[in-house]
Amino acid sequence: MARRRKRRRKTSRNKKTRRSLWLKLLLVPGLVLAAYLVYLDIQVRHQFDGKRWSLPARVYARPLEIYVGLPLTADQLAAELSALHYRPVRAARQVGDVSRNRNVLHFITRPFVHLDSTDPSRNIRVSIADGAVSRITDGVSGKAISLVRLDPVMVGSFYPSHNEDRVLVKLEEVPPALINALIAVEDRGFYSHRGVAPLAILRALWANVRARGVVQGGSTLTQQLVKNFYLTSERTLTRKLNEAIMALLLEWHYDKDEILEAYLNEVYLGQDGSRAVHGFGLASHFYFERPLAELSDEQFALLVGLVKGPSYYNPRRHPQRARQRRDLVINVMAELELLDPEQATQAKSREPGVSRYQEKAINTFPAFLDMVRRQLRRDYREEDLTSEGLRIFTTLDPQSQWQLEKVLDARLARLEKWQGLPGDTLEGAAVVTSIQGGEVLAVAGGRKPRFAGFNRALDAQRPVGSVIKPAVYLTALEQPERYTLATLLDDTALTYTAPNGDVWAPQNYDREFHDQTPLYNALAHSYNVATARLGLAVGLRQVTGTLKRLGIEQDLPPYPSLALGAVELSPLEVTQMYQTLASGGFRTPLRAIRAVLAADGKPLQRYPLQVKASVQPAAAFLVTTALRYAVRQGTGRALYQALPATLDIAGKTGTTDELRDSWFAGYTGDRLAVVWVGRDDNQPTGLTGSTGALLVWRDLFAQLSDPAPLQSLVEEIEYQRIDPLSGQLAGEGCQDAVELPFIQGTAPQESAPCAYDAGPLQHPVDWFKELFQ
């Protein structure tokens, strides 16, 4: 027994030695292979998990809120719906349809996840009369509706560097018809194979022979998905082998639905300039300008047909080829009874319905998006902006933006002609905001709105000239015991010697002096000398303090010339300054973003409405009143040559030395806009604030009907009739008396001499002279 055992042991030892030799021989390549498999496995999982969520940030305009009384024309509403790619039809039946009968629009809204709630699809009829919404009813029941919110126009995306774009779709959102067609054409064995299907290659061959054309490819959807993980489309045997292994690994880790969903979002379906169109969600928008859920069978067939060769079957470049391919897909669908014969015939008879290609650069409004991006960079990392699928809700009002773009370029061209300047010499920039909310509604960074170059609205620091003057007058009017709108200011020659010996002698634009003139009139006519004297009287440090409170963050030097605007500011900074003034003294940091949502709709960050009481409301009220005079009687009166007298405006022109910069800042009850016109080479333009920027502003507001009052009542304000020559109370005998607001208790007590004279009036000029004798 013992011997036997011994022998056995010996034999087994021999066997073991031989086996371990084999093992050793196999170990090295085995380990290498295993390591390689692990490597591929890591890669495939990394790619799969990464790819599924690499989504550019989407930027949305404000959603249009429609309510009775909203100033809106039928054309504007139609333009908004068109920007949202609603389909014009004769009778609206489906989601995304719109029909129009002159001033009545009937449409079916898309559901949308807004910041505060999910709005369901609604069937809506909007009637418009006299430039405003007059009636909103339910398109089915006819019941009156008080408020409807549309989905917001998507105005841009922030892409990762490799410029891939997609509109992520969830499997359960994808119409089964599309999935069936895709599987029928690309991979019939999808639900049974394990990633690779050798038989499928033979089957595909057979099908292709039968159809006398290539209708099926040999690789499975899984393999195709893996292929997309590579950025190049090299075709080598190693690569094919790798793809096959990775396909097997993918199937081992993930279930069929996950793979299918990834495929639907990953597959390459076209090219839009430098932007690669990935996935059926984006392709649906790219080719048909509507979401996947709204497509018809033949449109699904066309998209499925594209998988084989997005460039070769490009329906815009090769419509015939694309149509043949589509019909082939429809035939396959019919063959598998996904469509009945009648449906198939009908589908084939229809036009492909591919929308016209629009060079809609990735970002429609580059200047505005630039502003959004800068604001976001403070809070997010660049890679999160371009890959996390953030949804960014902005304050952009497309109606204002379109209008601004249109008028800016057109007006600059006219000004060039008028000035005899060569074309494209003049540049311009503008910012439009809502006053109380401080929301940026539109931005022009230059006259070519699609050109994402130098953003003058944000980055052009230009001398501001007289647009700064309201800050000087505000500083004075915040001392009501010293200054009122009726206080006479001294507009006689001024020579100021600075501590370093420099002599400064400001001139008026008309090269004349105006002796004594009431404060409101000095601002309305933008008298330089009176303003310079006022600045010195109230203190230049006080004025820079006021500018800080108004929202100018940079430190400005308290030189005497500051009062006349010898400082450089950007149009956006000037806008912030006027926003505080226009909103009655409450500063609201200008916002371009309302909120940022994660890809799943969870709010990440809100940029709420914030206010800060910065200027006495009564003093802001008085300055606004003086600025009303500026546009009714003063330097801005050219406004009313083309605007209705009923539109109440406060505004200020600005002109710099040798007519290099032309500014206009103005506001109505709801809106504020600041416009700059000048040249990039800083040469003279021949334009004053009134003959340049003001006209752009006027064109911009020509379409606007603004029902909001310019000023809100301030309790401590009372009105008095004033004689503008003496700055004293006016009586019956006074001609040209003006009604001015005063902070209670500060109105003049004395009556003007004319007030006692009920008889024939003295000539005011004679009377004025007498005063100085």
Add this chain to the structure above:
Amino acid sequence: MSSVSVSRIAGTVLALTIVIPGCSMAPYTQTPRPATRPLPPPVVDRGVTSPERPAMPAPVVPAPVYPAAPVQREQPPAVVALLDTAEVQANSGDLDAAAVTLERAIRIDSRNPILWHHLAQVRLAEGESVQAEQLATKSNSLAAGNYALQARNWQLIAEARRNRGDEDGARSAERQVRNLKSH
């Protein structure tokens, strides 16, 4: 529509003032508590007669456009609807959504002091006492002649200051409340 909507507004405002002060008592929690103290009086934009308007000025001079007084004007139905929604949201403790809804209403009717007042209430309930005070101040700047609303804003300011530990400031705000109530 006016009689229906005015009473509806009153109802809405009443409901909001019931709900939101409830949570403003506990400024650092998002969950509104039921009101346990006596109900504050409802805030109604009771309107005020506009100030005496001087006779039309001479034609040479631009006619002064007198600022609109917050007289009893019709609330746009859209604003009424949004106030209703904000109330439901505040009731369910979703103060963030209530704030978003009130901002929507302010975009439609930006000079309506009641909307700013409600936004101030929501901010106070969220523990944002500085913004609450600023928003209440803003509401007051739009509420000329509406002493009831002004008093409520000062009351809110007092509460906001007290939450920040500014007892003197709170007392001075409460003096404003008493002055306004004696109007």
